[in-house]
Amino acid sequence: MADRAALIIAVETFFEAGPPVPFAAGDCAELHRALPAAGYNPAKCVLVAGTRTTKAGIESHLKRLPKLIDKADSLLVLVVTRGFTHKGRGYLACADTITPDLPETSLAIPDLLAALHKTKCNEVAVLIDADGLTLPGATEPSGLDAAELAKLFEASPNCVGLVSCEPGERSFESAALRHGIWRHHLIEMFTGKSRAGVGKDGALTAAALHEFLADAVPRTLRRTHDGEEQAPQLFGEGNAAAVVADLGKLLGTGGELLDPGRMKRVAFRSEQVGKIKDLTGYRKSSNMPDRANEWARKFVNRAAVADVKADLDNTFDMVREQFGYKRKDLDVSAERDGMGYIRTPDFEYTVTVNINPDDLSEVVWQREVARLSGPDFVKSAGFQAVFGGVFDRLVFEFARPVDVAEFVDQIEDAPPEGVKVGVASDANSAEVVLAGFAGKVTVTPQAVVILGRRGSSTSLLDQFLAFLTKFTGLGEPRALPPAGG
Template identity: 45%
Template sequence: MVSKRAALAVAVETFYEAGPALPWATSDAQAFLRTLSKCGYPSSHTRLWTAHHTTCAALASHLRRLGTSWENVEEIVILWITRTWTSSGKTFLACADTLRDDPAATALPFAEVFRLVEQAAPNARRLTWLCDFSPLPIPKAHGQGGWSERELARIATGKHVILTAAAEEEESWTSVSLQQGIWRHHLREAFEGRAAEALDSAGRLTAAGLHRYLAYAVPRTLRKTHEADRQQTPLCFPPLTPEGEAVLSQHVLAAFTPGQANPAEWLSPSRLQRVIFRSEIAGRLKDLSGFRKSYTVPERANESARKFVQRIGHSDLKADLDQMYERIREQFGYKRKEMEAVCETTGSGTIRTPDFEYTVLLELDESNPSQVIWRREVGQLSSVELVRQAAFRQVFGAVLDRLVFEFREPLDVAAYVDRWESEAPPGTKVRVNSEATQAEITLSGVAGRICVTATSVTIFGRPGDPTTLLEQFLAFLGKYLASNKSQRE
């Protein structure tokens, strides 16, 4: 039986004279193909070209001869790692033997590579190009480093989808700590099923989900491993417009069973506006350090009263921020330049770190103007695993009492409740108000309560250990997914 799937990985790691090497290109390409072999891409239909196979003549020859094995293939994934440049609007892919003084004649035009692949796979219905391109330093007389967005956008139509590791003239960075390219590291995570954020509700990895995950994960990892002035912006063609979404979602690259797909799929940044830990504590307005005996407590929650609270509470806000700054620095071991603290005169303070963002807000209690509300939030988390670290518990364990998932678009609470009542596992109780604008869900064996509104899902717990809030959520989804699986079987 002829395989319907095929894969190609090209890794130009070393250039004889054209430009700097691309560290770990070969090992990353090898590891990627090993991962694909577990996702339905048989080794008989995969190719790896690296080292001496990446000269201009060798690559052209290999591409011309692909038709002998790809004639009946329907789905193809191509990973191409190299340096690129443009000239007269055309993108050129550097080869191992590309010459500095005669680059165009000793490299492969991307359009030519595209044409040869089309010829080799005339029956292919879907081709996904994973382009890990970095700029080639090149004399101005021959062009400029990077690739042509216009050209790739023109090629990515119909059955072709292109995902790039970085924008046109950006470097695709590597990480010494990871011993991999950053984009390639997260690419493998997704194809291994370890990036729940990239999978849809059925456990499928589509080109759309893959790009959303890479666009989110790569800049975060880059900020953690490099200086702040470096950028890397993964792109996709067609772009994620409604029309492009329809095309990208049809490119199913791999599929995982619910057991393989992490039950934290709801944590996907592509589906959520924010994921934050939060606490809200009420206090007397008179207890603020800036309050004087001559002051009058507001009787109404108007703009004047709000500004009054911001003014007399600024010292308290600054003290809270300074105390938290020291605790975070001590427990997480951040260097000074890795942290940024800003205390606004408008009643808010923020601490930014490579792994999360802490915010404290001091607000007037709208329902009782004699009181204030201290709202503390931790968001922009670099990973789910961060919450399980001892340092996170030490700093925020006694502070946080709820986990909030805020939606990008309003949720139809009524439809959500109907689905839960028809599909939820035994022991689930769903309470909903008469207007179907708010629901509360409890599950046997899972502590806490879950409140659902049109804008968010909130898990309420007790201050002590933020991990328990996260575990409650994962256990909650785990039981739900397990129940659905047994019903299908």
């Protein structure tokens, strides 16, 4: 097991440089406490806070760092403070940074990385949460320089950088969470509250951590700071495979077939046919569509506005009752283009209505629940109460197309017990039959579709689990990396 060390610096208050960084000291102390369970050597985890966060205090710790961590294999560094750019160079403010001489009394980013390189650790992950500092005479806060960060980390042989926001953006905090939002989700990962991106062996890489933060931070921000934006950044992508935590003891090694990486690509869906004349917005004087074109789509969308809203209102009420979400936990939108959605911390529900191209007097209602937090949530009584009777299919979408012909050949060359497979003549889809399995399983280059009877989401999920048990490799993250990977 790797010998992991950490240096955590929390500059919460300043003598004069700027306002405090809310929750900085508490967040850093909480992460510091969590590190031993995440695979870190407690004797090599250093927390610098309070009166030690002067420039001299921070520089002293950086200078002594090689001795403090004594030939550790990997190093995690977190700095929480305020940051600014002066003449193209980024700086991190210290407790005693003074306004008349900001650069000379702050820590330059190149100096920070130079000190970390002296530790000679094989892997160094540098996490920076530096809200902007307003320079004298300026009206807007300055932040770190993205071009400089990109250049420094790309040139580094062993450092990867994760930064809480883009230049020009704020790094927000939440009074309700009593955390900085980016730091809240960072602690979530290091305490095992999320499995997103964690390998089967419990390893969490910098790339997977950033992917989680880039998804989670904006979602939380929508609930707490309406209309604001905060996009976490990754620098030094060539070193992003560095492992930043070993969560095997917290989560249990061996992984889960239905881990969050797969659950994010799972969607429950249903289709239901209805009459255009039954839509609330339909009028007898209206001309009915005579073809499935753009006019027909807009006609149906206008007629269905009230029905989509009613569907969302009903689902909203049930979701609030069953899961106890607060109003601010839910993001609801009824669009005029025949679509509406409800976003929650655990899932996203969408409903759409479109003209039925096979019968122009009908519409097709499509409902979906996706972006699921985990299998336990799907199996919960609340999920069954709200959605148990809605869906008749589960869709697992591949991040990259699968070669169906190769999949079929592998089965036929070494048939698993109780498995039969049929294939289309063009080898573009295959139907898999499992012994004792009532559902229909179809594999296409884009997805696995489990089709069953409407009424039990848990049954569909269990059938998907049975499928994965037989064909685990079809859902492996290394075989199916995130889109764009």
